[in-house]
Amino acid sequence: MKRELGIARCGLACCLCSENSKCSGCSSGKCPDKEWCENRKCSIEKGLEACYLCKEKCHKGLLNKIKPYGFTIFIQRYGVEELLDCLERNEKNGIVYHRQGINGDYDDFDDADKLIAFIKSGKR
Template identity: 35%
Template sequence: MLSKARARAFVRFAREQGPKELIRCLRRNQENHILYHYEGQLTGDYDQTESEEEILAMIRWGRSHSPEGGRGDQT
């Protein structure tokens, strides 16, 4: 299971930031149309990235991948 970048990134984020922060970011991202799973599929927006680092950035900052310009409230 942890051979996939998405799983590793989610576990790492939860360890480093805490599960409550992970849930908060996922909810914010979902409100901004970033989906964990596409309807009827086992993949979603977090699977479209190249690396664990990119997934971590997407969790934290949304589609912008940076704190300076982006979607969500980032707080």
């Protein structure tokens, strides 16, 4: 885990991304997808560092996927540091962020509250 890469504007975990050897994270401004990222554009227009700081309940862009949406809700409830702590602990316990491609253990949910419970406990 590259904790210093943190969490992307949309809630994805740059710190665990399999692309982080090529990408220096969303907050660096050097993300290769920054031109098309709807969440980046929206949060910048609103003057926000990230979607989790927004008061609107939103499913724009990557927030229409369970992992970034659930991570965003987790941060709103418990904070960024708590999410990073849980992700780090879970990684050490064998929970995989990305397997082949971009899917991993955090993608196996269709309900944000169940995903959040999994993040907190590391158990299904």
